[in-house]
Amino acid sequence: MKLLVTFSKKAGRKPIIAQVVKDTGVLINVERALIDSSEGEALIDIPDDMCQIVREKMANLGATVRLLDREISIDESECVDCGACVSICPQEVFYLDGDWKLSIHQGRCVLCGRCITACPHGALSQLGEP
Amino acid sequence: MEKYSRCMEKSIALINERIRDGNAHVVTADQMPAIVAELGEEGALAEVDVVTTGTFGAMCSSGAFLNFGHAEPPIRMERVWLNDVEAYGGIAAVDAYIGATQQSDTQGEEYGGAHVIEEFVSGRSIELRAMSKGTDCYPRRTIATELLLEDLNQAVMCNPRNAYQRYNAATNSSDRLLHTYMGTLLPSFGNITYSGAGTLNPISNDPKFRVIGGGVPIFLGGGKGMVIGEGTQHSPGGGFGTLMVTGDMKGMDPGFVRAATMHGYGVTLYVGVGIPLPVVDIGVVRSTAVRDEDIEVDIMDYGIPQRSRPSLRKTTYAELRSGTIELSGEDVRTSSLSSYRRAKAVAVALKEWVVRGEMLMAAPTRPIDPSRVARPMHETARTPRVLDIMDKKVVTIGQDELIREAAARLLKGETNHLPVIGDEGKLVGIVTTYDISKAVVNPSKGSKVRDIMKRHVVTTTPDEAVDIAVQKLERYNISALPVVDMENHVIAMLTAMNLGKLFGGRWLK
Ligand code: SF4
Ligand code: SF4
Numbered sequence: 001m002k003l004l005v006t007f008s009k010k011a012g013r014k015p016i017i018a019q020v021v022k023d024t025g026v027l028i029n030v031e032r033a034l035i036d037s038s039e040g041e042a043l044i045d046i047p048d049d050m051c052q053i054v055r056e057k058m059a060n061l062g063a064t065v066r067l068l069d070r071e072i073s074i075d076e077s078e079c080v081d082c083g084a085c086v087s088i089c090p091q092e093v094f095y096l097d098g099d100w101k102l103s104i105h106q107g108r109c110v111l112c113g114r115c116i117t118a119c120p121h122g123a124l125s126q127l128g129e130p
Numbered sequence: 131m132e133k134y135s136r137c138m139e140k141s142i143a144l145i146n147e148r149i150r151d152g153n154a155h156v157v158t159a160d161q162m163p164a165i166v167a168e169l170g171e172e173g174a175l176a177e178v179d180v181v182t183t184g185t186f187g188a189m190c191s192s193g194a195f196l197n198f199g200h201a202e203p204p205i206r207m208e209r210v211w212l213n214d215v216e217a218y219g220g221i222a223a224v225d226a227y228i229g230a231t232q233q234s235d236t237q238g239e240e241y242g243g244a245h246v247i248e249e250f251v252s253g254r255s256i257e258l259r260a261m262s263k264g265t266d267c268y269p270r271r272t273i274a275t276e277l278l279l280e281d282l283n284q285a286v287m288c289n290p291r292n293a294y295q296r297y298n299a300a301t302n303s304s305d306r307l308l309h310t311y312m313g314t315l316l317p318s319f320g321n322i323t324y325s326g327a328g329t330l331n332p333i334s335n336d337p338k339f340r341v342i343g344g345g346v347p348i349f350l351g352g353g354k355g356m357v358i359g360e361g362t363q364h365s366p367g368g369g370f371g372t373l374m375v376t377g378d379m380k381g382m383d384p385g386f387v388r389a390a391t392m393h394g395y396g397v398t399l400y401v402g403v404g405i406p407l408p409v410v411d412i413g414v415v416r417s418t419a420v421r422d423e424d425i426e427v428d429i430m431d432y433g434i435p436q437r438s439r440p441s442l443r444k445t446t447y448a449e450l451r452s453g454t455i456e457l458s459g460e461d462v463r464t465s466s467l468s469s470y471r472r473a474k475a476v477a478v479a480l481k482e483w484v485v486r487g488e489m490l491m492a493a494p495t496r497p498i499d500p501s502r503v504a505r506p507m508h509e510t511a512r513t514p515r516v517l518d519i520m521d522k523k524v525v526t527i528g529q530d531e532l533i534r535e536a537a538a539r540l541l542k543g544e545t546n547h548l549p550v551i552g553d554e555g556k557l558v559g560i561v562t563t564y565d566i567s568k569a570v571v572n573p574s575k576g577s578k579v580r581d582i583m584k585r586h587v588v589t590t591t592p593d594e595a596v597d598i599a600v601q602k603l604e605r606y607n608i609s610a611l612p613v614v615d616m617e618n619h620v621i622a623m624l625t626a627m628n629l630g631k632l633f634g635g636r637w638l639k
Contacts, residue, residue, distance in 0.1 A: 087465035
């Protein structure tokens with residue numbers, strides 16, 4: 001299960017992720033982290049059954065947590081199966097199947113967003129539970 | 131005996147007779163290699179009557195002539211916009227040409243002529259705005275109205291250059307992410323992009339233009355169309371033939387007319403084009419047996435901003451489609467920009483038309499020259515080179531000199547940039563007024579120039595085009611470039627000031 005954790009500068013001073021690991025004993029896999037002067041954002045992967053406890057803990061520590069249940073999402077009505085997204089994805093999420101139709105490997109996406117701008121047909125977007 | 135003579139040659143009339151009778155044997159071009167391998171050339175000629183081809187990819191050189199009909203009171207439209215995208219209005223009073231790559235005045239690369247065309251074909255309404263100076267016969271000065279495709283008298287797609295025979299693949303040697311018409315190119319040969327339907331491509335199945343030519347019926351954007359003749363920049367002598375094509379937009383299908391945006395480059399239109407090839411003789415059998423393996427293209431380095439980009443190696447569509455290509459010992463991933471799946475859908479749709487007798491074959495009424503080679507632009511004005519405007523008065527400093535000395539030289543030379551010279555007189559770094567000020571405030575780093583200089587120096591050469599040098603200044607957000615010779619000796623400086631003075635600021639954004 002992937003969670004997108006956003007924390008403000010103030011909360012960011014505290015090592016939120018480390019704190020949650022310590023308190024819950026859940027192993028958190030940080031897939032991507034972007035921290036600048038005012039805001040921090042981290043994409044983490046955790047075991048599904050630990051989702052609730054990790055979310056609560058993080059929220060208590062002042063972070064906003066968004067559940068990303070869909071990874072990258074393909075709008076089938078816009079996609080033309082060109083494959084322009086295939087070679088630019090660092091996680092090799094996309095591939096063309098035996099019928100040259102675009103398919104994805106579930107669970108690999110780290111939501112770096114590169115494919116969203118690379119798709120000429122605006123078919124890719126980042127969806128998640130708000 | 132009858133069968134034998136039929137094998138040597140088949141007339142278009144005979145093929146059409148079979149199509150009308152519902153007896154024609156039609157296959158898609160990707161099936162031909164196997165058919166010829168199994169039946170032999172003569173066998174394939176006897177067996178197959180029509181081979182359908184197809185391609186679906188970005189075809190920037192596309193657009194449509196539109197006729198809006200006359201308003202009351204009438205207007206002679208001089209400037210015309212469709213959903214804020216300007217169309218060319220310099221043709222009579224109520225005609226316009228909407229070009230696919232024209233961008234919206236308000237939405238930039240997110241919306242353009244291609245989107246207007248796709249929306250018309252999808253049945254959505256488009257806002258027409260037009261202006262005129264007003265004349266005695268056409269008094270009206272402005273108009274604004276909502277139009278559907280069905281409201282137009284004519285909407286004729288007319289694409290000056292479509293269906294490229296093949297297209298060179300692209301990669302990027304530079305250390306920057308590039309956004310090109312060949313899509314996103316990752317730095318340091320991070321990926322390879324390509325375009326084209328290979329074995330299904332119309333011209334690759336008839337590279338000598340024996341059955342493709344002006345007047346031949348085609349599939350265009352899901353509707354019926356026709357080849358006009360050779361396309362602009364037609365260069366079949368080098369393997370890059372193109373076609374000019376036309377078709378009625380009113381019969382088109384949005385599945386085969388799709389607007390797209392190449393991020394950082396602009397708007398383009400993906401168009402489906404397919405041509406049915408009558409199998410009239412062994413020549414057509416042979417040319418339609420072409421496989422992805424047989425169609426070669428070069429891999430070009432888009433990291434080098436010149437018309438004559440170097441080719442890194444040759445490859446084939448088979449290799450490109452495999453997903454990875456070896457480039458100097460590394461496996462590099464490939465991506466297509468055109469859709470093979472939809473190219474196949476074009477060929478299949480075309481096959482169904484022929485099988486159902488909805489499209490008959492026709493010989494070209496206007497042959498296309500299979501040997502032409504397109505020329506580059508004839509430029510009468512020489513493009514300005516760095517040489518023309520660089521400042522030959524250059525003040526430098528040695529890397530072992532004191533920072534104090536650098537400060538003095540900056541002051542005396544009235545410059546903000548000091549190229550730093552190493553032992554062999556070659557460029558090794560650069561210091562700016564800012565670096566020196568920092569060193570004064572924080573002297574802990576050392577007292578010599580080498581301790582504070584920037585070692586990564588962006589340079590230019592005397593024969594580089596000024597536009598390219600300006601791109602470097604903008605990209606790295608710097609205000610001066612040392613001009614170096616082949617041995618990396620600094621021979622001049624190019625600063626934003628040189629540009630400003632000489633060209634009245636035209637080069638700077
Ligand atoms: S780049 Fe976009 S249109 Fe092309 S295959 Fe990927 S998602 Fe589909
Ligand atoms: S967001 Fe990044 S990791 Fe996810 S599919 Fe797109 S390119 Fe791949």
